[in-house]
Amino acid sequence: MKVLIGGGSGFIGQSLSKLLNSRGHKVTIVSRRPGKGRITWEDVSKIGLPPCDAAVNLAGENVLNPLKRWTEKFKQEVISSRIETTRTLTQAISKSPNPPQSWILVTGVGYYPPSQTHQYSEESPGGDADFLSRLVRDWEQVAELSPSNSKSSTQLVRVRSGVVLGRDGGALPSMLWPFRLCLGGPIGSGNQPFPWIHIEDLCRLLCQCIEQGGCSEAILNAVSPSSVKDTNSNFTQALSRALGRPAILPVPALAVKALFGEDRAPMLLEGQRVAPQRTLQSGFTFLYPDLNSALADLLR
Numbered sequence: 001m002k003v004l005i006g007g008g009s010g011f012i013g014q015s016l017s018k019l020l021n022s023r024g025h026k027v028t029i030v031s032r033r034p035g036k037g038r039i040t041w042e043d044v045s046k047i048g049l050p051p052c053d054a055a056v057n058l059a060g061e062n063v064l065n066p067l068k069r070w071t072e073k074f075k076q077e078v079i080s081s082r083i084e085t086t087r088t089l090t091q092a093i094s095k096s097p098n099p100p101q102s103w104i105l106v107t108g109v110g111y112y113p114p115s116q117t118h119q120y121s122e123e124s125p126g127g128d129a130d131f132l133s134r135l136v137r138d139w140e141q142v143a144e145l146s147p148s149n150s151k152s153s154t155q156l157v158r159v160r161s162g163v164v165l166g167r168d169g170g171a172l173p174s175m176l177w178p179f180r181l182c183l184g185g186p187i188g189s190g191n192q193p194f195p196w197i198h199i200e201d202l203c204r205l206l207c208q209c210i211e212q213g214g215c216s217e218a219i220l221n222a223v224s225p226s227s228v229k230d231t232n233s234n235f236t237q238a239l240s241r242a243l244g245r246p247a248i249l250p251v252p253a254l255a256v257k258a259l260f261g262e263d264r265a266p267m268l269l270e271g272q273r274v275a276p277q278r279t280l281q282s283g284f285t286f287l288y289p290d291l292n293s294a295l296a297d298l299l300r
């Protein structure tokens with residue numbers, strides 16, 4: 001199959017491309033920069049969608065980059081890097097004479113309101129709790145194909161991901177050095193839910209959607225089954241055990257607020273208990289259903 005991946009040069013995109021290539025699929029990346037195996041966003045806007053069986057969007061400025069201050073300019077970049085790239089692909093799919101079977105948008109479980117007690121499935125309402133949930137709501141709305149424009153039965157699948165744990169990117173590598181120096185510990189109270197997924201499981205789930213030409217479900221929560229009960233403290237303890245290092249130094253909430261700012265601090269200090277209900281109903285099986293199995297693999 002031919003697969004087009006917006007933002008495919010990043011952390012998730014590189015793993016997904018590797019998996020797709022190993023399964024005999026041909027990947028083209030949409031990027032801000034031209035290169036081998038790539039087209040640019042400008043190409044898609046001007047020339048239209050290249051022939052493909054599936055389109056995926058993974059483009060987005062890293063929200064939790066601690067080196068970027070939370071200025072109005074950076075906030076707009078976080079928003080537009082998701083909304084405008086998604087809009088470009090949605091419009092190109094709508095106008096394409098041969099649209100793909102599936103259109104897969106990877107967003108986040110930040111759609112659901114942060115809570116230590118509520119448990120969410122794909123059916124739960126959300127999208128109006130804070131900056132992140134409103135961003136996910138708007139981002140997913142932009143991906144909708146208007147029935148009058150879309151000449152085909154392209155299926156939109158919104159994949160709401162938890163924190164993606166992998167060796168080569170995302171949150172985990174930057175957490176390892178404080179733990180290795182025995183400076184690790186829970187963030188804030190540590191009681192906040194910690195929804196997560198192993199990168200390999202996320203890419204296998206995306207691959208399943210691509211190969212099945214969509215999914216029987218329009219929304220999938222991409223979180224491990226243990227995410228309904230995992231907290232930041234559980235994660236800290238599991239990481240501490242896996243590394244054989246103590247994790248007793250909590251990161252104070254005030255420090256997180258000072259470093260990340262009002263809109264971003266809740267992403268670390270609060271969380272959502274999320275179940276992958278429809279993901280499991282779709283027949284997907286997780287290779288890494290709990291933190292111990294995931295960390296044992298990632299820290300091998």
Ligand SMILES: NC(=O)c1ccc[n+]([C@@H]2O[C@H](COP(=O)([O-])OP(=O)(O)OC[C@H]3O[C@@H](n4cnc5c(N)ncnc54)[C@H](OP(=O)(O)O)[C@@H]3O)[C@@H](O)[C@H]2O)c1
Pocket residue numbers: 007008009010011012013030031032033057058059060061062077080081082085106107108109161162163164165169170171
């Ligand atoms: N990683 C996670 O834990 C996680 C969890 C939930 C949801 N997600 C979502 O999944 C998507 C992919 O995540 P990722 O970790 O793979 O992201 P990533 O590696 O940080 O970035 C993916 C790609 O986005 C493009 N990009 C970055 N800044 C951009 C900008 N200002 N404008 C346009 N494109 C830009 C880059 O491609 P080019 O440089 O080639 O243009 C980059 O390779 C993101 O939308 C993210 O919000 C990630």
